[in-house]
Amino acid sequence: MDQEPDAELLARLRAGDERAFVTLVRRHHAAMLSVAAGYVPSMAVAEEVVQDTWLGVLRGLGGFEGRSSVRTWLFRILVNRARTAGVRERRSVAIGDAEPAVDRSRFDSTGHWAVPPEHWVEEADNRLDAAKLAGRLRSAVSELPDRQREVVMLRDVEGLSSEEVCSVLDISEGNQRVLLHRGRSRLRQMLETELGRV
Amino acid sequence: MLLKLRFLRREIVCQQAVELVTDYLDGALSRADRRRFEAHLAGCPNCTEYLAQMRATIELTGGITADDLTQHMQDEFIELYRQWRADPDGR
Numbered sequence: 051m052d053q054e055p056d057a058e059l060l061a062r063l064r065a066g067d068e069r070a071f072v073t074l075v076r077r078h079h080a081a082m083l084s085v086a087a088g089y090v091p092s093m094a095v096a097e098e099v100v101q102d103t104w105l106g107v108l109r110g111l112g113g114f115e116g117r118s119s120v121r122t123w124l125f126r127i128l129v130n131r132a133r134t135a136g137v138r139e140r141r142s143v144a145i146g147d148a149e150p151a152v153d154r155s156r157f158d159s160t161g162h163w164a165v166p167p168e169h170w171v172e173e174a175d176n177r178l179d180a181a182k183l184a185g186r187l188r189s190a191v192s193e194l195p196d197r198q199r200e201v202v203m204l205r206d207v208e209g210l211s212s213e214e215v216c217s218v219l220d221i222s223e224g225n226q227r228v229l230l231h232r233g234r235s236r237l238r239q240m241l242e243t244e245l246g247r248v
Numbered sequence: 249m250l251l252k253l254r255f256l257r258r259e260i261v262c263q264q265a266v267e268l269v270t271d272y273l274d275g276a277l278s279r280a281d282r283r284r285f286e287a288h289l290a291g292c293p294n295c296t297e298y299l300a301q302m303r304a305t306i307e308l309t310g311g312i313t314a315d316d317l318t319q320h321m322q323d324e325f326i327e328l329y330r331q332w333r334a335d336p337d338g339r
Contacts, residue, residue, distance in 0.1 A: 066333060068326055068329055068330075071325065071326070071329045072317070072322055072325060072326065075317065075325050076317050076322075079317060079321075101324070101325075101328060104325065104328060105328060105332065105338070108328075108329065108332040108336075109332065109336065109337065109338060150263075150266075150267070151266045151267050151269070152263070152266050152298075154263075157261075157262060157263045160261060161261030161262060161263035161264065162261055162262050162263075163262045163294045163295075166294040166297070167294060167297050167298050167301055169297065170301065171297075171300055171301055171304045174304060174308060180311075183308065184308075184311060184312045187308055187309060187312050188312045191309065191312065202309065206306050206309040206310050207309060207310060207312060209310070212274055223276070227270055227271060227274060227276060230270055231267070231269070231270035231271075234270060234302060234305055234306060234309075235266075235302075237305050237309060238301050238302055238305040241301070241304075241305055241308070242301070
């Protein structure tokens with residue numbers, strides 16, 4: 051895996067290194083596409099937004115002073131462009147709708163587990179090979195509601211901090227955490243369903 | 249009666265605990281809530297398991313590697329880069 055820091059890649063990219071550009075694109079492509087897809091009507095438009103973002107990144111290289119992380123900078127440009135390109139009405143973050151982390155039917159009337167979590171953590175390594183598991187997870191992530199997927203991709207896949215995500219998406223910490231919680235909870239449920247049965 | 253009410257308010261049940269996991273992991277709980285959450289975990293193997301599963305979920309999600317770029321896409325990006333090199337400001 052290429053672990054060269056983004057900032058060093060940027061420096062090489064300024065110096066005309068095509069490979070550095072491809073490495074940087076590859077590293078962030080899936081997350082960028084996934085985030086862009088939440089704003090525009092089709093994957094084709096999302097791909098255009100991503101390309102347009104990279105052009106913006108290249109043209110903005112001179113002005114990037116490293117005050118934010120490269121990722122934050124990248125995704126801020128992406129979200130701005132995706133918003134501009136987006137024809138789909140951006141649904142507001144419906145925090146009021148209670149979507150429980152775990153289905154209510156699994157608790158008794160006093161709020162204690164009636165159907166406790168099935169064990170699967172130990173199985174994650176054995177039952178499915180890593181590639182298959184990553185494939186299932188990737189499709190589960192892609193099926194999350196747009197806003198949840200966006201936050202999960204940025205926090206848990208791209209590794210942005212909570213603060214960075216709020217700044218990129220222009221949402222409050224509270225909203226960010228609710229979306230993250232719901233997204234992660236759905237993914238956990240998927241893993242339990244997939245791996246749990248003993 | 250008053251004492252009992254106060255006691256009840258402090259107890260967290262499983263259904264509430266599972267909703268606090270992300271706040272807990274982000275260090276966003278108040279000190280009092282954090283203590284209640286941890287006190288609940290200490291007596292509840294199911295919620296302890298649940299927390300471990302959420303941690304595992306986060307770790308596994310962090311490992312979903314990007315779909316590799318197709319050769320075609322890679323060529324397109326190289327083309328984009330060359331265009332920029334030839335004309336940095338896009339005039």
